Amino acid sequence: MTSTAQPPRVELDQPLTIGGQQFTSRLLVGTGKYRTSAEMLATLESSGAEVVTVAVRRVDLDRSNEESLLHVLDPDRWFLLANTAGCYSAAEAVRYARLAREAGFNDFVKLEVIGDKDTLLPDVEGLLEATKTLAAEGFVVLAYTNDDLITALKLEDAGAAAVMPLASPIGSGLGLLSPYGIRTIKQRLAVPVIVDAGVGTASDACLTMEQGVDGILMNTALAEADHPPAMGHAMRHAVAAGRLAYLAGRMPRREIAVPSSPGSGMLDEQSS
C-alpha cells in the first residue's frame, strides 16, 4: 500500500431522465393509503421523492372538498404522475390518461392495464395497445408491466418512455421475486427501467437498485409501515445505497474465507 497513488475517481451518477425531463430522485412514491394527509406529506418529504403518483377518480359531489389532493399537494413542489390504476382494458386506460392530461400538469402517465382483480397483474396485450395509442398522442408513457423481457422490449418498441416491471404484486410486500428477470430487462432496454410494486422494506429497495435499474416506485411499503415518515427516510437511503453499490461494483462472492488482516508479521515467526 503506497500513499502516493490516487484513489480512482468515483464517477458521478447521472440524474434520472424520463421523456427528456430530469428528476432529482430515483425514488418515486405513491400517495394512496396513508392514514392522514399530514403523515403522507411527512413521508413524501422524508423520502426525498420528486415524482408522486396520483389516481384519477370522480369528484365525490356529496362530500366536502377536503379530500381533493391538490389542496394537500402543491403541484409546484411535486411532479404529479397520474396513473390509470383500476383500468381493465386499453380503451379504459386511454380514457383515464386523457382526462389526467387535461388536468394540465404534464404529459406523463403511469399506464396500468390490469388483467385480474386478485393479483392486479398487468394485461400485457392491452398494455401494448394502450401504449401505442398514447405514445402516438404525445404522452410520455411509463408502462407498468410484469418481469417478462419480451413484453418489455415490445413496450419500448411501442413508444414507452420508461418500462416499469414489478418486483412482486402490488401491495404484496414480497420484495424482488426475480432479480434475474429485472436485471435482464435492464440490460436489454435503452429506455429507463423503473421497478414498480412489491417492494416491502429497505433491503428490497436496495437489492432492486443493485440490479442496475434506474429507479423504484413504491406506495404500500411506505403507507403501511408502522411509521411511514421513518420508512420514507429509510427508503431514501436504501435507493441511494443500492444505486451507489451498483456503480461501485461489488466484490466477488467466494465460498472460501480470505483474511482481512495480513497473514505475515505474526509474533514468534522464525525469520528465514
Add this chain to the structure above:
Amino acid sequence: MTSTAQPPRVELDQPLTIGGQQFTSRLLVGTGKYRTSAEMLATLESSGAEVVTVAVRRVDLDRSNEESLLHVLDPDRWFLLANTAGCYSAAEAVRYARLAREAGFNDFVKLEVIGDKDTLLPDVEGLLEATKTLAAEGFVVLAYTNDDLITALKLEDAGAAAVMPLASPIGSGLGLLSPYGIRTIKQRLAVPVIVDAGVGTASDACLTMEQGVDGILMNTALAEADHPPAMGHAMRHAVAAGRLAYLAGRMPRREIAVPSSPGSGMLDEQSS
C-alpha cells in the same frame, strides 16, 4: 384521510454505545487490503465510520516506515479498534490484545480466536476463555463469533461488551446466511450485537440491519469493490436504511395484491 391528524413522532434513534462509549456511526470498517492508503482514507471518509479496526503485527525492520498505519490514520480522528486476527488460541489472542492496549489508545479489542485456516471460523472454546481473561483485565471485549445463540449468551456472561456474530465467513461476500440466527441473538442479548464479516454489498448490509442488530463491521466489501470510496458511501446509506427500516416497522408480507389507488369513484359506475 384527514389533514388534521398529526403524523406519529418518529422516535429518534439512540447512538451506538459499547462499553460505555458512544459512537457516531453504526458502521465499523476495517483497514486491510486496500490498494492504496489514499483509497483507504477516501473510503473511510465516505463510509462515515468512526471506529476502524487495525491489526497488530511486527514492524518490518528491513523496510521503510511508510507502511506504519499511524502515519496515515490520525488517532484523534478515528477510534482505533485493534483486533487479534491471525490468532489460533486463547493465549495467543490474549497476548496480542495486551500488546494492542499498550499502544495507548483505548481498552477495546476486537477479539478473534480462529479455529481453522480455510474458513477463518472462530474457535468458540478459545474465544470464551480469552473473553473471560481479557474482561477480567478490564478490556472492552468485542467478541467475533459464529451465529450460535448459545455461544453468544455465554460470551455475554463471560463479560463481552459486544458480541460480533458473522454474517458469513470473513472475506467471502456471501451476505447474511442466517437472518434467523442473527435475529435470535439480537433478541436474547442485552449487550450490543455487531455483525462482523461476510457482508458483500449494500443490500446485505441493509438486510442485516433490518434484523435489529446494533451495527456492522466490514472490510473486504469495501476494499475489494471496484470503487471503494463509492462503496463506502453506499454502505453508509445502507446501514442507515436498514436501521431506519427496522425502527419504522415494515409492512406485512401477503400473497395477495392490494391496490394502492381507490377502488371506488371509477367512471361509468352507476350511482346507487
Add this chain to the structure above:
Amino acid sequence: MTSTAQPPRVELDQPLTIGGQQFTSRLLVGTGKYRTSAEMLATLESSGAEVVTVAVRRVDLDRSNEESLLHVLDPDRWFLLANTAGCYSAAEAVRYARLAREAGFNDFVKLEVIGDKDTLLPDVEGLLEATKTLAAEGFVVLAYTNDDLITALKLEDAGAAAVMPLASPIGSGLGLLSPYGIRTIKQRLAVPVIVDAGVGTASDACLTMEQGVDGILMNTALAEADHPPAMGHAMRHAVAAGRLAYLAGRMPRREIAVPSSPGSGMLDEQSS
C-alpha cells in the same frame, strides 16, 4: 397416543391427464443434447418418463440415417410430444406443428413461440395466436409460456390443453425463480400446469412439484448432468417426492423450536 385409531387413509393420487389422455408419469423429458443415444435411452428409462419431446427438423440429406430419432425411440414405448422449438412467429410455429402431426403419432404439440434468441423467452402474443389456430384445428396444445398468470388464463381461454410456465430460462438451470408465480397459476387454472424449463437439479424439481403443479418437463438438467442416467433416476424420485409432499400437506414453519421428545418424565423431577 393410542394404538387403536386408524391412520388417515392416504388419498391415492390421480394420474396426469392431458387432453383426455392419461399418462403414467408426471415427469416429461426432452431428447436433446445427450452425448450418445445409449445415454439418452438409459436416462429416459431411469427417469420413468412416458412422454418424451422431439423437435421437427429437416432430414440431413448428405448424411447417413443414423441420427433419425425413430431408429432409437420406439414410438410404441414412448409418447412422442413434438415441439415447435426454434420458431419465432405464430405462423412458423403453426407450420411446424402441422408437419409434426403428419408424422402420424398423435395430435399433441408442445407449442413454443420464442421472442428472443438470448433468453428463449416466449412471445406471448404469438403464442396466444398460435394456440387459438391450433386448438381450432384439433391439436392438443401444451403451451410453453412465462410465469405470468394473465397470459396463462388467456391461454386456457384460447384452448390450450395444458399450460407450461417456465421455472427459469431454457437450459439455464437456475431453478424455480418464482414459486409464488407458479403457485398462483396452478391455483387459478383448470387445465393441467406442467412446469417447463429451468429445473437444474432434484431439489428444484421437488420444490416445483410442491407448488401443486401437475408435472415437470426437463431436458438439460438430465442431458448435462455428469451422469445423466443417475440424474434421471434422481428426478424420478424428486418428482414423486414433491408430489407426495404436496398431497401430504407440510408442517407449519415456525420461528421457534418445538421438542420432538416429551418434556415431562425427566429424571429427578419432583412429583406433585
Add this chain to the structure above:
Amino acid sequence: MTSTAQPPRVELDQPLTIGGQQFTSRLLVGTGKYRTSAEMLATLESSGAEVVTVAVRRVDLDRSNEESLLHVLDPDRWFLLANTAGCYSAAEAVRYARLAREAGFNDFVKLEVIGDKDTLLPDVEGLLEATKTLAAEGFVVLAYTNDDLITALKLEDAGAAAVMPLASPIGSGLGLLSPYGIRTIKQRLAVPVIVDAGVGTASDACLTMEQGVDGILMNTALAEADHPPAMGHAMRHAVAAGRLAYLAGRMPRREIAVPSSPGSGMLDEQSS
C-alpha cells in the same frame, strides 16, 4: 450423437455406515408427536427408515402400560437409537445415555446437550465433554450439533462416530438455513454427517442431501404433516432424489438460455 458409445456406468452408492454398522436407509426418523401409534407405524413403514430414535423417560406408574414404545416397535424390525433429548448438561446427558444402553439394544446414542429451552440449540461445550466421556465408554456417539465447522471437527476428534448438524432449529420446519455451512462440514469431516432437525418438507430434504451429507434425521416434518404416512413416502423419495442428484453431478447454472433442440435444420434455410 452416436449410438455405439456406452453410457457412463453409474457408480453404485455405498450404504450408510456408522460405527461399523451398515444401514439400509439414509433416512432416520423420530417417533415423537404422532397422533396415534398406528399412524406412526404407517409412517415409519412408508419412510423406509431403519433407524428410529426414541427418548428415555420415566415409566408412568399411574397409567396403563399401553404407551410403552416397545409394545409398538419391534426391536428386531427397527434399529432403536436412543437420544438424550431434554438434557441440559453433559452429566445429565451421560446419565441418560447409560440408562439407554442398559435397555440392551445397542451402544448407539444420539447425544443432545441442549443450551436453551426456546431454541433447543446445542450447548457445544457440554456436547464435547459428553462426547469424550461416552466415546471413552464405548458408545457410538451421534452428536447433535449446530452448523459450526470448528465444533464439528472437535466432535470428530472427541470420538463422535457421526456428527449431526442441524438444518434449522428442532421442530421449526425452516429447512436448510445454511447449505454452505453443511456442505463445508461434510467436506472436512471423515465421519458420517447426518443432518438433524429443521427439515420441513420434501424439497428441504432433497436440497440437504444434495450438499453431499450422508443422511437426514427428521421427526416433526413427518408427525405434523397433514398425512404423515404420505409424507413418510415423500421423504423416502426425497432423500433418494437428493442423494442420486449429488452423485449424478448437476448441470452448471448459467444466466443465459441454451436451446435443448437443434439450432440448425430449420425450414426455409438457404443451403450454403
Add this chain to the structure above:
Amino acid sequence: MNELTVIVNGASRQVPAPATARRLLEHLELDPRGVVVEINQRIIRRPQLDDAHLAEGDRIEIVHFVGGG
C-alpha cells in the same frame, strides 16, 4: 325557470337551463382548476367550458386527482 336532467358522476341531477359545463361546476361549487369534465365521453378542455352546452340526458363525468399508487 327551466331545468335539465343530466347524469353527473352516475347520479341524476336537475340543473338550471340553459346550462354549460362551467355553469354546472359553479352550481356544484367546484373550482374548474382542480377538476376535468367529460360530457358523453368527450373531454371538455378548460377554455371550452363555457362553450360546452348541456343537453337533456347528457352523461357527465367530473374527475380530479386523489391519492393513488
Add this chain to the structure above:
Amino acid sequence: MNELTVIVNGASRQVPAPATARRLLEHLELDPRGVVVEINQRIIRRPQLDDAHLAEGDRIEIVHFVGGG
C-alpha cells in the same frame, strides 16, 4: 431422359422427371414412414405421396423428428 430441378431442404437437386413426392423419397432412399414432406409450404399427407407431382422449381421440405427439449 428428362430431369427436373427442385429445391429440396434448401439445396438445388436434379430429379428424374416425371416425379412425385414418393419418387423423390425413393430417389433419396428415405423411408416415407419416418418423414413428412411439404411442397411449396403445402403438406403432403402420406397417402397422397403418389399423387403429389413435382414441378420445376418446387420448394420441397422433408422433415423428421430429432432430439429436442
Add this chain to the structure above:
Amino acid sequence: MNELTVIVNGASRQVPAPATARRLLEHLELDPRGVVVEINQRIIRRPQLDDAHLAEGDRIEIVHFVGGG
C-alpha cells in the same frame, strides 16, 4: 409385615420389606425387559436386579423408551 418408604420416579411409595429392585418391579407389575432401574443414580443392570436391595429413602428411577425425535 414391614414396609419401606422409597422415592420411585419422584413420588413416595411404601413397598414390602425386604425389597429388591426385581421385587419392586413385580410389585409395580412392570416387565423387567422393558425398563431400566437406577437406585440413587446407580444403574442396576438386569442380571443384578435380584441383588439390588432397597433401603429406606432410596431414590429410584424406572425408565423406558418413549416416542422421541
Add this chain to the structure above:
Amino acid sequence: MNELTVIVNGASRQVPAPATARRLLEHLELDPRGVVVEINQRIIRRPQLDDAHLAEGDRIEIVHFVGGG
C-alpha cells in the same frame, strides 16, 4: 565496544551493549510512540523503556498497528 546478540522480530541482530529497549528503538530508528516492545514475552510499557535492559539471547518483538479487518 561490546555487542549483544538478540533476536528481534525473529532475526538475530547485534546491538551495542549495554542496551535498553529504548536504545534498541533508537538504534532501529523507530519512534517509541508508534510501537510496542515485548521482551521474552513480557510487555515493556513505554515509561519503562529505559529500564528494560537487554541480555544476550533475549527474544524481542516490536509491533505496531497495520491495516486489518
